[in-house]
Structure formats: C-alpha cells, structure tokens
Amino acid sequence: xxxxxxxxxxxxxxxxxxxxxxxxxxxxxxxxxxxxxxxxxxxxxxxxxxxxxxxxxxxxxxxxxxxxxxxxxxxxxxxxxxxxxxxxxxxxxxxxxxxxxxxxxxxxxxxxxxxxxxxxxxxxxxxxxxxxxxxxxxxxxxxxxxxxxxxxxxxxxxxxxxxxxxxxxxxxxxxxxxxxxxxxxxxxxxxxxxxxxxxxxxxxxxxxxxxxxxxxxxxxxxxxxxx
Amino acid sequence: xxxxxxxxxxxxxxxxxxxxxxxxxxxxxxxxxxxxxxxxxxxxxxxxxxxxxxxxxxxxxxxxxxxxxxxxxxxxxxxxxxxxxxxxxxxxxxxxxxxxxxxxxxxxxxxxxxxxxxxxxxxxxxxxxxxxxxxxxxxxxxxxxxxxxxxxxxxxxxxxxxxxxxxxxxxxxxxxxxxxxxxxxxxxxxxxxxxxxxxxxxxxxxxxxxxxxxxxxxxxxxxxxxxxxxxxxxxxxxxxxxxxxxxxxxxxxxxxxxxxxxxxxxxxxxxxxxxxxxxxxxxxxxxxxxxxxxxxxxxxxxxxxxxxxxxxxxxxxxxxxxxxxxxxxxxxxxxxx
Ligand SMILES: Nc1ncnc2c1ncn2[C@@H]1O[C@H](COP(=O)(O)OP(=O)(O)OP(=O)(O)O)[C@@H](O)[C@H]1O
Ligand SMILES: [Mg+2]
Numbered sequence: 001x002x003x004x005x006x007x008x009x010x011x012x013x014x015x016x017x018x019x020x021x022x023x024x025x026x027x028x029x030x031x032x033x034x035x036x037x038x039x040x041x042x043x044x045x046x047x048x049x050x051x052x053x054x055x056x057x058x059x060x061x062x063x064x065x066x067x068x069x070x071x072x073x074x075x076x077x078x079x080x081x082x083x084x085x086x087x088x089x090x091x092x093x094x095x096x097x098x099x100x101x102x103x104x105x106x107x108x109x110x111x112x113x114x115x116x117x118x119x120x121x122x123x124x125x126x127x128x129x130x131x132x133x134x135x136x137x138x139x140x141x142x143x144x145x146x147x148x149x150x151x152x153x154x155x156x157x158x159x160x161x162x163x164x165x166x167x168x169x170x171x172x173x174x175x176x177x178x179x180x181x182x183x184x185x186x187x188x189x190x191x192x193x194x195x196x197x198x199x200x201x202x203x204x205x206x207x208x209x210x211x212x213x214x215x216x217x218x219x220x221x222x223x224x225x226x227x
Numbered sequence: 228x229x230x231x232x233x234x235x236x237x238x239x240x241x242x243x244x245x246x247x248x249x250x251x252x253x254x255x256x257x258x259x260x261x262x263x264x265x266x267x268x269x270x271x272x273x274x275x276x277x278x279x280x281x282x283x284x285x286x287x288x289x290x291x292x293x294x295x296x297x298x299x300x301x302x303x304x305x306x307x308x309x310x311x312x313x314x315x316x317x318x319x320x321x322x323x324x325x326x327x328x329x330x331x332x333x334x335x336x337x338x339x340x341x342x343x344x345x346x347x348x349x350x351x352x353x354x355x356x357x358x359x360x361x362x363x364x365x366x367x368x369x370x371x372x373x374x375x376x377x378x379x380x381x382x383x384x385x386x387x388x389x390x391x392x393x394x395x396x397x398x399x400x401x402x403x404x405x406x407x408x409x410x411x412x413x414x415x416x417x418x419x420x421x422x423x424x425x426x427x428x429x430x431x432x433x434x435x436x437x438x439x440x441x442x443x444x445x446x447x448x449x450x451x452x453x454x455x456x457x458x459x460x461x462x463x464x465x466x467x468x469x470x471x472x473x474x475x476x477x478x479x480x481x482x483x484x485x486x487x488x489x490x491x492x493x494x495x496x497x498x499x500x501x502x503x504x505x506x507x508x509x510x511x512x513x514x515x516x517x518x519x520x521x522x523x524x525x526x527x528x529x530x531x532x533x534x535x536x537x538x539x540x541x542x543x544x545x546x547x548x549x550x551x552x553x554x555x556x557x558x559x560x561x562x563x564x
Contacts, residue, residue: 128328135288135322136342136393137314146341150332226373227331 045118073112121155161217243296321390468493495533
C-alpha cells in the first residue's frame with residue numbers, strides 16, 4: 001500500500017536502488033538469450049533454407065519436420081510456452097526463478113521466430129549468385145559460408161534487431177512471473193503497490209532500451225549492407 | 228560442322244539431349260546437339276528465346292544432367308562425373324553471366340578471389356593473381372569498391388576477371404552484354420577478343436544480339452527448338468544467302484510498302500559475278516531496267532564483305548527480267564513484298 005507521506009521519484013529507494021538492479025537483470029537476460037538465439041537461430045534458419053526444395057541440399061523430410069517444430073514454437077503465446085516448459089527450465093537452469101533461469105524460456109521462444117527471419121533473408125539471396133559459386137566448384141558448405149550468409153547478413157541483422165526487441169518484451173512478461181528485471185519491478189511496485197512513479201520510470205527505461213537497440217541494429221545493418 | 232583435329236579441340240558436345248519431364252508434360256529443351264570448339268576459338272550460340280541456349284550451358288557445366296549425350300572437355304566426358312570430380316571439372320570452365328552475379332558483400336578484388344578460395348589457393352597466391360586480373364580487365368583503381376559502386380560495364384569486367392581467376396580452359400558467356408549499352412558492349416567484346424588473343428582461351432558465347440556474333444565469333448551455331456538448325460564458320464554462313472544466319476546477322480531495314488516493286492539481293496557470296504552495289508545497278512541499267520537502291524546493309528565480317536540490298540524498280544513490268552538477270556549473277560534475288 002502507498003501512503004501520502006511515502007517518498008517518491010528520486011527519494012524512493014525502489015527507484016534509486018531497485019530499478020538499476022532490475023535494469024541490469026533485464027539487460028542480462030535479454031543479452032544472454034539474444035546471444036544463444038543468434039547462434040541457434042542462424043543454424044536452424046540455414047537448415048530450413050538449405051533443406052528446402054530450392055535450397056542447396058533439398059531434404060524434403062527434414063524440411064517438413066523442422067518447419068513443423070518451428071511453427072509450433074511460434075504459435076504458442078510466450079506466457080504459455082514459459083509455463084509449459086518449466087520442467088525443461090528446471091532441468092537446464094536448476095531453478096525456475098530469477099533472470100538466469102528465464103534465459104531458457106526466452107531462448108526457446110525466440111529461436112523459432114528468428115530462424116524464420118533468417119530463412120527469409122537467405123531465400124532473398126539471388127539464385128544467380130548461388131549458381132555462380134556452384135559453377136566455381138564450390139561445395140554446399142562453401143556456398144552457405146561464402147555466399148548465402150554474407151549476402152543475407154543485412155537482413156539477418158535486421159531480423160536479430162526485431163528479435164531482441166521482442167525478447168525485451170518477453171523478458172518483462174517473464175519478470176512478472178518471477179524472473180526479475182524491469183517487468184518484475186513494474187509489476188510488484190508499480191502495479192501491486194500503486195507506486196505510479198516506479199511504473200513510469202520502468203516504462204521509460206524499457207522504451208529507452210528498445211530505442212537504443214533499434215538505433216544500434218539499424219546502424220549495424222547499414223554498415224554491413226553494400227548494395 | 229566445325230571440324231578440327233581432336234588434339235586442338237577444347238570442347239566437344241556429342242548428341243546432347245535434355246528432356247524436362249515436369250508432371251507429364253515433356254519438354255525437349257535440347258535435341259541431339261553436337262558441336263566442336265577448337266582451342267582458342269570464339270564460338271557463338273544464337274537462337275530465339277526458349278531455343279535451349281541456357282539449358283545447353285547448364286548441361287555443359289553439370290548444373291543440369293543431360294538425358295543423353297556427351298560433353299568432352301580435355302578428353303574427359305564430364306556428364307558422368309559426380310561430387311568432387313564434378314567440382315574439379317567445373318573449374319575448367321569460367322562462367323560470365325548477363326547480370327554479373329557478383330556478391331554485394333565483397334569488394335571487386337574479393338569477388339575475383341572467390342573462385343581461388345573455393346579452389347584452395349593460399350592467401351599470397353590469391354592476392355598476386357587478383358592484382359594481375361584487375362590489371363588485365365583495367366580495374367586496378369576500383370579493387371576496393373563493392374559492386375554497387377561500379378557501373379554495369381565495370382561489374383561485367385569484374386565478372387570476367389572472376390571467371391578467369393582459376394585459369395579455366397573455356398570461358399562460357401551467357402548473354403554477357405545484353406544488359407549493357409552499345410558502347411559498353413563494344414568494350415566488353417573487345418576485352419573478350421583481347422583475352423582470347425593474349426591467353427589463347429576458348430570462348431563460348433550465348434547471345435541474341437547479331438552484332439556480338441558479327442564482331443567476335445569465329446564460328447556460330449543456330450539453335451531452334453533445342454536442335455542445331457545451322458552451324459559453321461562465320462565467314463561461310465554469312466556469305467551464304469540461303470541461310471537463316473545470313474538474314475539474322477545482316478539485318479536489312481525495309482522501307483514501308485508503297486506499291487513499288489523491290490527485289491532483295493545478297494552481296495558477298497563467293498559465286499556471285501557482281502560484288503558491289505554500283506555493279507548491281509549498272510548490270511540492270513545496262514539491260515535498260517531503271518533501278519535504284521532502297522535500302523542496303525554492307526559489312527565486313529570475318530574478313531569478307533557481305534551485305535543485303537533492296538533494289539527498287541521504276542517499272543513493275545521489268546520485274547521478271549530483272550530477277551532473271553540477278554539470278555544469273557548469282558545474287559539470290561527475291562521479290563520483296
Ligand atoms: N527446369 C526446367 N523444367 C522444365 N522446362 C524447362 C526447364 N528449364 C528450361 N526449360 C524449357 O526448356 C526450353 C529451353 O529453355 P532455355 O532457358 O534453355 O532457353 P533459352 O534459349 O536460354 O531462352 P532465353 O533466350 O529466353 O534465355 C524452354 O522451353 C523452357 O521452358
Ligand atoms: Mg537463357
């Protein structure tokens with residue numbers, strides 16, 4: 001409960017001491033899951049693309065199975081996914097609370113999303129470039145490493161930016177269910193204890209983080225785009 | 228047929244057939260195509276859209292496996308190869324595409340280095356070779372530019388340098404100048420000719436532009452519906468007014484019909500008794516037939532002066548006599564509509 005005499009804004013210890021910690025937790029869980037997602041998403045995206053009918057190594061069965069798994073992952077709302085995989089989270093992280101544990105559901109939720117974005121970027125690489133490399137005697141691995149991934153890099157970076165921003169959103173949700181971070185602070189002080197100043201501060205911080213990610217993502221995408 | 232002793236043969240295609248069978252509809256894209264290209268020659272392949280030109284190139288490099296037939300490069304039938312052997316055989320070819328197909332993620336120099344990386348050259352050798360090639364195509368000062376910063380002609384030069392990088396024996400060019408303007412086309416063709424002269428490389432060039440064949444080809448194959456329609460040395464097919472290539476390579480701009488009788492004749496056939504425009508008009512006037520030139524195309528191709536000419540008759544009643552006269556002079560006259 002909140003009383004009229006309670007300190008607010010910069011006199012409120014929740015803002016001066018709680019929020020910095022919460023911000024750090026949000027950044028840590030986003031960065032941790034983004035890093036793993038970046039690696040796994042690229043691997044799954046490449047598998048999806050290369051195994052497709054027009055890919056460098058068509059594997060209809062693998063393509064269908066992988067596509068189905070990715071679609072299931074993408075169709076579950078994050079909140080439900082997070083609860084559904086609690087046993088897996090416990091198995092991997094040893095616990096189901098705190099920002100470290102939240103990296104597991106965040107990654108599981110983001111990989112299918114990012115993998116599809118990677119696949120789309122790879123599909124946009126013109127077949128002429130792949131054909132040119134093939135005619136040079138390139139192996140499928142050469143084509144993937146030297147043609148597909150570098151040519152798709154601007155799209156992959158843009159996709160990763162979108163994914164990281166989605167992860168920040170998921171992390172707030174995760175926080176509300178016991179994962180710490182800005183979401184947890186906004187929930188337990190801003191909402192449950194009616195501390196509007198905490199709510200506003202948490203929202204502003206989230207907006208600033210998202211903006212920063214977008215700006216940096218755009219910069220990097222532009223830097224690697226030579227078209 | 229272009230025949231040569233097999234020792235000097237860079238590429239021999241024998242009865243190459245490719246049938247596409249897509250859900251019941253069979254398309255014979257290549258129908259028993261044979262051709263022989265001697266080392267150091269420039270061979271043109273022409274034909275309408277859908278004639279099978281691209282399919283031929285794809286079969287030559289094993290990107291498409293032919294239904295039957297052989298592709299013999301350096302004495303080896305490459306249609307039978309798979310895996311690593313096929314990849315090694317592909318390095319005998321350098322391919323130049325219509326839209327250069329350069330990688331946007333790489334600079335001009337790194338694009339040229341790609342086939343060398345794929346072939347496993349070490350860094351020092353690659354760098355030396357790239358420097359040499361940039362010089363060869365005149366782009367030393369653009370080494371660090373990405374394709375997006377180069378003009379279409381410059382991109383095509385990078386494409387040619389890349390195709391040459393791993394020292395292939397045969398350069399395959401699929402419509403290399405179709406996306407370029409006339410002046411740039413000229414400079415690219417000059418470059419290809421120079422490469423042949425300097426490196427002795429064999430060139431197979433696919434094109435729908437008659438000017439490309441006229442300017443650089445030694446021999447030519449006309450494909451139609453997947454089959455060879457005409458084939459031979461350029462100097463021979465061009466001089467034979469009965470061939471389709473003669474007509475396609477020496478286009479004549481025909482004036483709109485206005486009731487006047489016009490006769491079309493061919494110049495430059497070895498059997499002709501008259502070899503010039505003036506000579507033809509004089510021949511007719513000598514017999515009292517009033518005639519004038521309505522349109523003419525005369526070119527020196529493969530060292531031979533050839534052309535087509537539209538002769539306009541002042542009096543329609545002299546048509547038959549004029550045609551007989553021109554026929555006797557072996558100028559292959561035809562009454563034009
Ligand atoms: N993968 C394929 N499946 C089925 N039919 C094909 C396939 N590739 C080509 N064809 C058919 O083979 C024929 C020859 O095609 P090709 O692309 O070789 O023609 P082209 O001479 O290169 O034409 P263009 O000048 O338009 O490039 C066409 O009828 C085409 O529809
Ligand atoms: Mg074609």
